[in-house]
Structure formats: structure tokens, C-alpha cells
Amino acid sequence: MRQDLVQIRWYEGVFARNSRRAFYDKPIDPVKAGKLAETARILSEDSVRIELVLSGTSTIFKGIVGGYGKIEYAPAYVAFIGDTTDPHVQQKIGYYGECFILEATMLGLGTCWVSAMFNPAQVCEQFQLRPTEEVFAVSPIGLPPPGYRRTDRLLRALSGSKRRRGLDSLVQGVKVYELPDWIVGGLTAVQVAPSAVNSQPWVFEVLPGCVKLKNRPKLIHKFVNPGIDWGIAMLHFELGALERRKPGTWKLLSDPYVASYHT
Ligand SMILES: Cc1cc2nc3c(=O)[nH]c(=O)nc-3n(C[C@H](O)[C@H](O)[C@H](O)COP(=O)(O)O)c2cc1C
Numbered sequence: 101m102r103q104d105l106v107q108i109r110w111y112e113g114v115f116a117r118n119s120r121r122a123f124y125d126k127p128i129d130p131v132k133a134g135k136l137a138e139t140a141r142i143l144s145e146d147s148v149r150i151e152l153v154l155s156g157t158s159t160i161f162k163g164i165v166g167g168y169g170k171i172e173y174a175p176a177y178v179a180f181i182g183d184t185t186d187p188h189v190q191q192k193i194g195y196y197g198e199c200f201i202l203e204a205t206m207l208g209l210g211t212c213w214v215s216a217m218f219n220p221a222q223v224c225e226q227f228q229l230r231p232t233e234e235v236f237a238v239s240p241i242g243l244p245p246p247g248y249r250r251t252d253r254l255l256r257a258l259s260g261s262k263r264r265r266g267l268d269s270l271v272q273g274v275k276v277y278e279l280p281d282w283i284v285g286g287l288t289a290v291q292v293a294p295s296a297v298n299s300q301p302w303v304f305e306v307l308p309g310c311v312k313l314k315n316r317p318k319l320i321h322k323f324v325n326p327g328i329d330w331g332i333a334m335l336h337f338e339l340g341a342l343e344r345r346k347p348g349t350w351k352l353l354s355d356p357y358v359a360s361y362h363t
Pocket of ligand 1 (some may be wrong): 117118119120121212214216255256259260261292294296297298328329332
């Protein structure tokens, strides 16, 4: 993964971010929109394409049943498009996509990863997709009102989004108090990472010379691929370690491991 694209100032965004599903019905400040467009351009590389759309969002999102639970008034959205010929495309979408989400967070904007409740065909109408490309997820972007509106309250309750695993259950075979400070920093940043239906499908193994990320199998994975969640967790871990002055890089691996972090 491209360590050089990661900015330490996003660390603050890790703890400031929450999924937001309702927005003020007004356009994004043009200066902020310009910064987001530049971020999307820089992060689009390899098999990942990040596209910012500043209008025409009304047909993109859908509710759980009918309009129930649908994103409200998003003035803009971002599409996370990936090349399906890359076996690690989902992890890359999660990693680079979360870089974008944290940049938006630092600009004071609300976001929400959406991989299920959107209309891929409507997104495809706005872009030229190559035959091997697919829209993996989208996120609304906008200024969120203070407090949570009805849509947010509903989805937060359904996904149990406030429940997070304890730090000890994020790591195998060792207690958190036995770990070096930088690994605890990484795990603390992973603890608050977003994941589909808040399934938190990750567990870490500390080995001599590296930290490995593994899948935590869940029933929900019959319906939702955890690949994007893993990529998000990788970025969060890296930011947490970086903040404790331990820069490193992720190397993508094959099943049953997801990736290994090397300092
Ligand atoms: C890959 C991915 C897909 C998601 N898809 C949806 C979705 O389709 N609809 C939705 O309302 N929330 C979706 N979410 C948001 C999660 O429900 C949310 O991240 C989780 O409950 C934790 O809450 P938080 O983001 O406020 O910390 C998704 C999150 C991720 C990472």
C-alpha cells in the first residue's frame, strides 16, 4: 500500500468521524469541494478510482425498505470504483477510500460508507466504467446538522454502531498491557473504524518483526464481503502507529491472512 499518501493529520479524523446520513440541503463550500477533488485525484491510482460528484445525488441512495432509512439531502457524493481483476481491490478501496473519508472529516464534512443502500446503475450512468470496473461503495458528503436525525438514529440502532470490541479481543495470544505503545496506538485507532453493519471483522497477531491482520469470520459475510472493512482497519492501524512514531507499510497477503504491517 502507498504509505507516502498517508497524512498524519488524518489521525484526528479517526476519532472525530461518525457515519452521518442526514445533511443540510445546501452545496459544499467551493474551497472544500476543491480540496476534496484534489484528494480524490491523488488517491486514485492502481486499481482504485475515487470520483467526486457535486450534484445529482437524489437518485443514488435508497432506503432499507422503500425510502425508509434513506440518506437525506446529500449535496454531494463520492463513488469508490475498483478494477475487479485485482484480487485485492476491496482492501485497496477500503484503504484509499478511508483516506478520502478522513480528509472530508477534517474539513468538517459528514460522510457514511454505503455499500448496500445505493443504486449502482445510477452511479454508472454518471461515469464511463471500463468492462472490468465496478462501483464497490459510495458515500454522501455534506454538512451534517448537530445531533442525529431520524435516519441516523434508525441505522445506528439497526447496526449497533456504538458497540465496539474491547482492545484485548482485537489481538490474539497476548494481553494489551504486554504490547508496545505503538501497537496499542494502532489497535485503539482500529477500535473506532467503520465497518459494514459494524461487524468489525478483524483480529491481529503480533509476530517477531510484523503485525498480521486476519479475518474474523461472521455470519453476515454470507451477504457482505469484509474486504473494504479490512482496508479501512489497515489505514486506521497505520495512523495509530504513525502517531506513536512507528511508521510502517502494509503488505497484502492471501487467505487466511489479510496483510502484514512492517516497521
Ligand atoms: C464497507 C461499509 C459499508 C457500509 N454500508 C452501509 C450501508 O449500506 N448503509 C448504511 O446506512 N451504513 C453503512 N455503513 C456504515 C456502518 O453501519 C457504520 O460504519 C457502523 O455501524 C459503525 O458506525 P460509525 O461509522 O458511526 O462508527 C457501512 C460501513 C462500511 C465500512
